[in-house]
Each structure stands twice: as C-alpha cells, then as structure tokens.
Amino acid sequence: MNLALILDMVADGLADRVLVGHPETGLTGAALRARARAGAARIAASGADRLVYLGPNGPAFPVALFAASLAGVPFLPVNYRLGAEQLADVMARQAAPLVVTDAPERVPGAATLGVAEFLALPEPAHTAESAVFAAPESVAVLLMTSGTTAAPKSAVLRHQNLTAYLFGSVEFASVPEDDATLVSVPPYHIAAVANALSNLYSGRRIVYLDRFTPDGWLDTVAEQKVTHAMVVPTMLARIVAELRARDAQGPSCLRSLSYGGAKVAPEVVEDALALFPGTGFVNAYGLTETASSIAVLGPDDHRTAVASTDPAVRARLGSVGRALPSVEIEVWDEDGKPCPPGVVGDIVVRGPQVSGEYLEAGSRVGADGWFPTRDRGYLDADGYLHVRGRADDTIIRGGENIAPAEIEDVLSGHPAVREAVVAGVPDLEWGQQIAAFVIVRDGAEVAADELRAWVRERLRGSKTPAYVEFVREFPTNPTGKIVRRDLVALVHPDTPVPT
Secondary structure (H helix, E strand, C coil): CCHHHHHHHHHHHCCCCEEECCCCCCEEHHHHHHHHHHHHHHHHHHCCCEEEEECCCCCHHHHHHHHHHHHCCCEEECCCCCCHHHHHHHHHCCCCEEEEECCHHHCCCCEEECHHHHHCCCCCCCCCCHHHHCCCCCEEEEEECCCCCCCCCEEEEEHHHHHHHHHHHCCCCCCCCCCEEEECCCCCCHHHHHHHHHHHHHCCEEEECCCCCHHHHHHHHHHCCCCEEEECHHHHHHHHHHHHHHCCCCCCCCCEEEEECCCCCHHHHHHHHHHCCCCEEEEEEEEHHHCEEEEEECHHHHHHHHHCCCHHHHHHHHCCCEECCCCEEEEECCCCCECCCCCCEEEEEECCCCCCEECCCEECCCCCCCEEEEEEEEECCCCCEEEEEEHHHCEEECCEEECHHHHHHHHHCCCCEEEEEEEEEEECCCEEEEEEEEEECCCCCCCHHHHHHHHHHHCCHHHCCCEEEECCCCCECCCCCECHHHHHHHHCCCCCCCC
16 A cells, blocks of 8 residues: 555545635645646656655645655655755755755755646646555655754655554544644644645545744634644644633634644643633644654543542643554663553554654664654553653763653642753763753742752752753744753853754
C-alpha cells in the first residue's frame, strides 16, 4: 500500500465531496486527484528526484504531497521561515529538486514553480500508473527534525509507515459531510502531514489557516463551522487568554480539539475544558520518526481526570494517555529492562508506523524493533504515559542527574505561578546549576526567594534552583517547542550553548 492508492480511494469514494478549502469553492476528492496528477506530470517532465515545498499552509500542500507520491519521488516540506544560511544548508543536501515556492530568490539555482502556477497546471492526457505500484518501503516523505538540541536531520517516512499510521487510527469515509477541521500547524511539521492524510481519508474537509492569531483562529472556527481542530500548547494558551479577554466561551460548533507537540501546563488544560464545555479534548503524543501519534489521552480521560478527587486519576491530565492499539510503548532503565510503574526511564516504541530513520544517520531502530524516542518518562499502573522531557534536557549537577520536569511540576503548584521551565546552566564548580524560568499569573506577585523556598520544602536542597528568572513568555520554535538554550542565555549570555 502507498499514498497513491490512498489518493485513489479518496478520489473514487468521495469524488464529489469538498475536502479542501471553502465548502462551495474548494477541492473535491476528484479535483484533488486531478491536481495531483498534473503536479506529478510536471515533476516527471522536470527530471526532479524530490519535490520541495517551501510555502505556507493552503491547498497546495496536500496536492504537492500526493503529486510527489504519484511521481514516485520523496516529498520534502521545508520551513519557509528559515534564515538564509539554514535554508542554504537544507537545499545543499538535495540533488535535483523541484521547488514549489513563491520565493524563488531564496533557492537560487533550483528549478521552481509558483504556488498558484502549481495549482493551475493542466492535467495530462495520459496518466502514468506505474507510481501506484511503488514499493511500500520506498520513501514517501522527508521531514527536517526541529533541531532544538542538535543540528536538524532529515527524518525518513516510508509509504508503509504512513499507511500503517492511517489504518491504525482512522476509518475510511467515516465522518459526516459537514465535518470540517482547522489546520494551523506548520506545513513542515509531522502533524500537518498526518492531518492531511487522516482527514482526507476519513472524508473531513480541511480548512487551512496560514498565520495563527488567537482571534483569527476563533473567528475562523465560527465562520467555517469547524468541528475539529489541532493546536500546539502555545496556541492553546493564547486561545484561552483570548476567550478570557472576550469574556466568552469557545464556539459551540467545535466538537473536538487536539493538542500536542510540547508540554502543556495542566492549569491551561483545565481552563480550556471550562471554556469549551461541549468540546472533547485530545492530547496526542508522537514524533516525526513515528509518523505522528503513538499515544492519546481522549475526551473521557480529560473529563474524568478533572472531576476526580483521586490524585492518581487527576494526574492523568498531565499525561499523554495510552498507546494506540497499533503500537507498543515501554519505559526502560539504564540496562534496557522495563521500569516498574511510576519509575522514570527512557521511552521506547515499536510498531509498523515507526520509522526511526534518518538520511544522514541511518536507522536507529534496534534489531528487536524498538526505537528510542530520546524522551524520558514513566507509565503509571493503568498504562498512562507521563512524558518528563528530553533526555538531552537532564541536568547533571555535581554528578547527580536531575529531571527538570520534577522541579517544573513543583513550581507550577505554587498559586502565583502560571508556567515554569527549568534548565541547566554552566557552572565551574558543579558542572551545571539549576535555573528556573517562571511566568507569573495575571495579578499575582511572588519573589524568587519564595519560589526557592517552595521547592526546597518539597524537594531536597540539591534540586532547589540557583537562579529564578521571571519572563513574559517562553521562546519557542515554529512548532511550539520551548527553546531552552534561549532561556539559558538570559542567565549566561556569554556562554556558548551547543545547537
């Protein structure tokens, strides 16, 4: 099975249903295939070995994704906000790309095609069928990892990984015709690829929002009668703040709101649940290397956790839920043995949707099929996964390994603290010291010494922050992940931090 056959299923089974854009003028299933065939013919005629998409959210994105599949070449969506040096590095890795972009001056020397021109290409008189039989193990999509702790790598997703994710999580043509989803995550993120495939396969219309603002997002949901949406945590926090400013509740048409991609404060989720009383919330956890979600905290889990007085059940609100039926998740200790419930270790995953492969570094999947996510966390007694942060985020102070998430949770429990991030900063004596970066709740006041005492009372002294910095917001990359090295620079601006 490959993405070309998925497109045929959508085009044949949902030929007249509008699936992308405005309900009256958008692309139907049949029109989507026609546009993809036209794009594939141009790719083949150009001799390109890769289709690069350097553009915004919009209908051209799913068309380009399927056009590349029909042409039998990998699809590489690239961050259009990259600086000149970073973009040049990415493009230098491509041999003979065709680039769909409205900024050809940013990719000198490459063959380019404007976004509007790409969508207006004429469908060929004769459509090649050979790509439909492309091997499942051939490369479908390449995605650049975020590179918050190291240089970005090209993650490889093969047709078999993406179709395995699809078949393990979505039922074909299963949603009502009036369903619509709002996609505001960047097109170069795994969530954008997964959203395009899963929503088209289920028959749900996709509405693209290229530039996120909380007021624009809320207005679009209401105007387009959006029933489903996916956001990253920073977006969710801003939507909550906007609704508070409006003294209003969320649009009643929204039946499901998914969030994921980074840690989110439980208080933000609780506020969102109150402001969207008729909406089912889903926390989805996954990685680029796993072709999207591998664990989900569903709507019932959210409401049960908020209503519960049992601390163990209430703690699930800070979890990412349980593994999807199609994957296995374990937490291992330093010897590669499964940890008991509640014990923090390395999160590993196994299943057909897991790629765990990079162009530059090969496969990181073990002989037994397990892929190390490089995330740390634990499973509770009922199988709920609690992610505690990246292995790279571990603070080593005087030889002791300290997990930032433990200190972040304690700080977030202070009534004046809205959110907290903890990171290690270089120190000549201890190797690293603990720094806490805090956003205070509106109208609240708290001193750094009070927060240090709060932590010391609940954790031992070695886990008490040496530095407490108050900030208005946390620096994030375009996919919503907090960039800790930028926070560290607030404490040690002259200390070089590896990128």
